[in-house]
Amino acid sequence: MLQKIIRSAVIDAPIARVWSVLRDFNSHDQWHDAVAHSRIEAGLRSDQVGCIRSFALKDGHRIREQLLNLDDRQYKSSYCIVEASLPLQRYVATITLKPVTDGERTFWHWESSFATPPGRERELRLAVAEGVYEAGFACLRRYLARGADLHSPGPSAIGSASLPAALPLPNRQIVLRGHGAADELVAAAGQAAAPGPGQVRIQQRAIGVNFFDIYLRRGAMPALLAPGGTPGMEAAGTVLDVGPDVAGLLPGDRVAYIGPLPGAYCSLRTVPADWVLRLPAAVDDETAAALLLKGLTADLLLRDLGRVGPGTRLLVHAAAGGVGQLVCAWARHLGAVVMGTVSSQEKARIARAQGCAHVIVTADHRFADAVQRHCGGADLVIDGLGAVAAEENLAALARCGHWISLGQASGSPPDLALDRLTAKSLSFSRPVVFDYVANPAALAARAQRLWDALADGTLPPPVIERHPLAAAARAHQRLESRQTVGPLLLLA
Ligand SMILES: NC(=O)c1ccc[n+]([C@@H]2O[C@H](COP(=O)([O-])OP(=O)(O)OC[C@H]3O[C@@H](n4cnc5c(N)ncnc54)[C@H](OP(=O)(O)O)[C@@H]3O)[C@@H](O)[C@H]2O)c1
Structure with missing residues (x-):
């Protein structure tokens, strides 16, 4: 009959810290007292699904186990015995971690199923439940506490608890x-x-x-x-x-x-x-x-450089793109008249849904006439296109308008002769988001x-x-x- 062992414990350390130890399939000879030494066969990584750990217990038994699954998102791993001097047959185990609600502690669930030769059920159940799992909980607690001591923070290092060994x-x-x-x-x-x-x-x-x-x-x-x-x-x-x-x-x-x-x-x-x-x-x-990154960029564009408010006539290129959608939605909320260029009807639908009231679908980046007709010119152009849009941007801007050259998806924008700005008292800027979040x-x-x-x-x-x-x-x-x-x- 198949035996099933389920044990759980709360470990007094954040989940990322516990997981950083357990996800390493070859770490158990560092933290579990029952394990004498362990190595990963065939030069594979110790977090590579399929790798085999070959280890000796301190009582002399030898075991080879294979990593079946490792899920860093669910904090979950499974493994099985492929060969052992102990008569644990068809042994499959799963480790699952969950954060305890205060976030600083971890719930560790450890379960397995296996078969045994007749008459040895009780002995082997105890060996797994007590000798491996319960002992393992206690060993890991001690190991993490020892590691925290070894790496105890100085007075200025608030909460600088580290891994047991701060290694690559x-x-x-x-x-x-x-x-x-x-x-x-x-x-x-x-x-x-x-x-x-x-x-x-x-x-x-x-x-x-x-x-x-x-x-x-x-x-x-x-x-x-x-x-x-x-x-x-x-x-x-x-x-x-x-x-x-x-x-x-x-x-x-x-x-x-x-x-x-x-x-x-x-x-x-x-x-x-x-x-x-x-x-x-x-x-x-x-x-x-x-x-x-895209949202911080939208914030600096609309708030700092564009000073967008009610009635600002804004033209944004690639209005259905990553930055474009955020700019449209945020500018509409601020009361701007939002216009955008896109390359397809499908993108136009998306841009409209994000708050772009006037969408210009253009394959050849001819948009200036449409902007002038719609509202008499743009106070602000947000341009991530670069090369293809440069001339049209100048034509689309209203008097005293501002051209923000944000990027160059179509290639580098041509050099801008400053005199080109004088005709309508235009201004130009070329921001990079990292400078706006530099502290x-x-x-x-x-x-x-x-x-x-x-x-x-x-x-x-x-x-x-x-x-x-x-x-x-x-x-x-x-x-x-x-x-x-x-x-x-x-x-x-
Ligand atoms: N300066 C900064 O700090 C900063 C920060 C973030 C982003 N940016 C810039 O903002 C722009 C948008 O970035 P994103 O990451 O959100 O990208 P995205 O807008 O999601 O994708 C780029 C879009 O540009 C349009 N495009 C026009 N001509 C293109 C061409 N020849 N090749 C490729 N795309 C072309 C396409 O939209 P259509 O098909 O609708 O034309 C495409 O979907 C980029 O220029 C980026 O460098 C700058």
């Missing part, structure tokens, strides 16, 4: 082989460094894809992203561990970040704590990664406006296109071939 950890990442097309993005194994002073290491769940990542991939700024590097400027997830001199962030905190240095296309990343925001309970990881106070204030806009319905919940991290190339292909609407995410 295995990391799944996307690497740029060489500047060029999307297929230069390939999946690779790497490591995430332990956090140094002022840094945190984040278990990433959702990574924002931005058109900026495409410029870097193509080689527009080789000093920022060279071959061998990893793209990506934003992500959301959970703090795994915290280096010295970090205030206000703890392991287990749900966070998002935006930073001026690429490297976000990965499962685990160590970043400056100054880039990182704690997320409100109402904002899940995917929403945060979908909105952060934690600015970042926090802008993000708060973004979360507030989401909470009060000014911005609708984003409709997200999701891709697995390993399919980053596919996400890039879709974005640069104009097949997407709204934000794209990579899920780690």
Whole structure:
């Protein structure tokens, strides 16, 4: 008859910290007293599904177990015995972690089923339930407490509890082989460094894809992203561990970040704590990664540069895109007359639904006449197109209008002779979002406006296109071939 063992315990550590130990299929000889030594066979990674750990117990038994499933999103793993000197037959076990509601503790559920030779049921049930599971709970508690002591924070390091050993950890990442097309993005194994002073290491769940990542991939700024590097400027997830001199962030905190240095296309990343925001309970990881960079950009465009208010005549290009949709919705709320360009009727429908009152569908980027006819010219043009729109932007602007050149999805905009602005007393700006969130106070204030806009319905919940991290190339292909609407995410 099949035996079933179920045991559970509450561990006094945040879920990310407990998981960082348990997800490593070869860590048990460090924390479980019953295990003498363990190794992963065939040179595989210890978090790779299919890998086999071969270990010896202190009582002399030898066991080989295979990792069947590892789910970083559900904090769940399963494994089975493939060979053992103990008569545990058809043994399959599952570990599941859940956060306890205060967020600082973890509920650990451990269950298994197996068959035994007749007459040995009771002995083997006890061996598993007490000798493996209950002993394991106690051992892990001691191990985590010892680790916390070893890494005890100095007085300035508020809550700087670390992993038992602050070591580099295995990391799944996307690497740029060489500047060029999307297929230069390939999946690779790497490591995430332990956090140094002022840094945190984040278990990433959702990574924002931005058109900026495409410029870097193509080689527009080789000093920022060279071959061998990893793209990506934003992500959301959970703090795994915290280096010295970090205030206000703890392991287990749900966070998002935006930073001026690429490297976000990965499962685990160590970043400056100054880039990182704690997320409100109402904002899940995917929403945060979908909105952060684009929403902060919309905030600076409308509030700081555009000073958009009731009656502002606003023209936004790619109105159904990631930034475009947010600009439309937020500008409508502010009372602007929102006009937008898009390339298809389907995108026009989406832009309208987001608050773009007058949509111009154009394949050849001829829009100035339509804008002049509609409202006598635009007070503000938000232009992420670049090359193809430059001349028409000048023609579409009203007297004293302002042209914000935000990006260059169609290629670099031509050099602008300043005299071209004089005819209608135009102004021009070329902002980069990172400069507008360059300190934690600015970042926090802008993000708060973004979360507030989401909470009060000014911005609708984003409709997200999701891709697995390993399919980053596919996400890039879709974005640069104009097949997407709204934000794209990579899920780690
Ligand atoms: N400066 C900053 O700090 C900052 C921050 C965020 C974003 N941006 C810029 O804002 C713009 C929008 O970014 P996003 O990430 O939200 O992308 P997106 O708008 O979702 O995608 C780009 C859109 O641009 C339009 N487009 C027109 N010509 C194109 C071409 N030749 N190739 C590709 N796309 C073309 C397409 O919309 P249609 O098919 O409707 O024309 C496409 O869907 C980009 O220029 C980006 O660099 C700048």
